Amino acid sequence: MEVTVGTAALALALLLLPVLYERSGSFRFFCKMGFYNGWILLLALVAIPLCALRGRDVENMKIIRGLMQHVKHLYGIRMAVRGAQHFPPRQPYVVVSNHQSSLDLLGMMEVLPDRCVPIAKRELLYMGAVGVACWLGGIIFIDRKRTHDAISVMAEAAHTMLSQDVRVWVFPEGTRNHSGSMLPFKRGAFHLAVQAQVPVVPIVISSYQHFYSKRERRFTAGQCVIQVLPPLPTRGLGPADVPALTERVRAAMLEAFEALSAELRPTAPPPAPQ
Numbered sequence: 001m002e003v004t005v006g007t008a009a010l011a012l013a014l015l016l017l018p019v020l021y022e023r024s025g026s027f028r029f030f031c032k033m034g035f036y037n038g039w040i041l042l043l044a045l046v047a048i049p050l051c052a053l054r055g056r057d058v059e060n061m062k063i064i065r066g067l068m069q070h071v072k073h074l075y076g077i078r079m080a081v082r083g084a085q086h087f088p089p090r091q092p093y094v095v096v097s098n099h100q101s102s103l104d105l106l107g108m109m110e111v112l113p114d115r116c117v118p119i120a121k122r123e124l125l126y127m128g129a130v131g132v133a134c135w136l137g138g139i140i141f142i143d144r145k146r147t148h149d150a151i152s153v154m155a156e157a158a159h160t161m162l163s164q165d166v167r168v169w170v171f172p173e174g175t176r177n178h179s180g181s182m183l184p185f186k187r188g189a190f191h192l193a194v195q196a197q198v199p200v201v202p203i204v205i206s207s208y209q210h211f212y213s214k215r216e217r218r219f220t221a222g223q224c225v226i227q228v229l230p231p232l233p234t235r236g237l238g239p240a241d242v243p244a245l246t247e248r249v250r251a252a253m254l255e256a257f258e259a260l261s262a263e264l265r266p267t268a269p270p271p272a273p274q
């Protein structure tokens, strides 16, 4: 009898889930974000044995990129890449891009150049299978609480970029930013580019505001533009030039971000006929 009541309660709860999903925006938001994280965890489990054949190697980022590229379709996110011709061919460079949310992974995987690895907070290493996949992909981890150590890791990265022909992707805001603008940029990425004497390639991911908002618990289908801006050379620059370079790149990115936000902002529906 107890089993029957339990089973009936479970069946009722399962029947109610679609209704709740249909009626509650917040429930839908949490389901979608839960599925996003769960799906990436599952993809990481698939990636691990494939990547393990090579060991820790930047070439494994191709496997991770390939496995991630369908995820946008699951969410109805249409992505357009502009300015891909700006990627310098056959040379190392530092990519810098804005960082709004963990959804940035989708934009990153849309344009990630070959032999390019992100710099990530070290906490990612402890996310189970995701951490293992990131390690196998050659992702560079920094401890944000230890500035001196983070700078040493970046200095080592400058060497690796040149000796092993590697490109590096940095989020110079240093953290996710949902404000609809850009935080001040930290200078690590620009020191890295100047130390290695390689160009900086700015990439702007358009605002998610019209289809995704963590604060409002809103996540619908939508459109996202990833704009690659012209590279800035650093040849001949030294440490004293880093602040001006940082500000120049941020100004260019902010201008492009605002232009994209204006372009993609949904136009108000026409007034209803009287």
Ligand SMILES: CCCCCCCCCCCCCCC(=O)SCCNC(=O)CCNC(=O)[C@H](O)C(C)(C)COP(=O)(O)OP(=O)(O)OC[C@H]1O[C@@H](n2cnc3c(N)ncnc32)[C@H](O)[C@@H]1OP(=O)(O)O
Binding pocket: 040, 043, 044, 047, 063, 064, 067, 068, 099, 105, 118, 119, 120, 121, 130, 133, 134, 139, 142, 144, 145, 146, 147, 150, 151, 154, 155, 170, 171, 172, 173, 174, 175, 186, 187, 188, 189, 191, 192
């Ligand atoms: C198949 C499925 C598998 C799924 C796998 C999916 C994988 C995808 C993974 C994607 C990961 C994305 C993760 C994104 C993140 O984790 S973002 C967070 C981490 N990233 C950053 O923080 C990068 C940006 N931060 C910096 O550049 C900082 O400057 C940093 C180097 C970290 C140091 O930060 P902080 O401690 O806050 O110090 P300051 O920035 O204030 O710097 C202090 C002074 O040092 C100078 N400086 C900085 N860097 C250098 C350097 N490299 N060399 C020399 N000097 C440096 C800096 O200019 C400051 O001095 P001044 O004030 O300018 O005098």
Ligand SMILES: CCCCCCCC/C=C\CCCCCCCC(=O)OC[C@@H](O)COP(=O)(O)O
Binding pocket: 036, 037, 038, 040, 041, 099, 101, 102, 103, 105, 121, 124, 126, 127, 128, 129, 130, 171, 174, 175, 176, 177
């Ligand atoms: C054994 C432990 C198991 C833990 C399992 C955790 C499961 C998590 C599963 C999938 C996570 C997928 C998300 C990948 C990471 C996205 C990158 C990202 O956006 O990192 C945030 C970082 O840029 C800035 O961090 P903060 O904004 O400063 O914070």
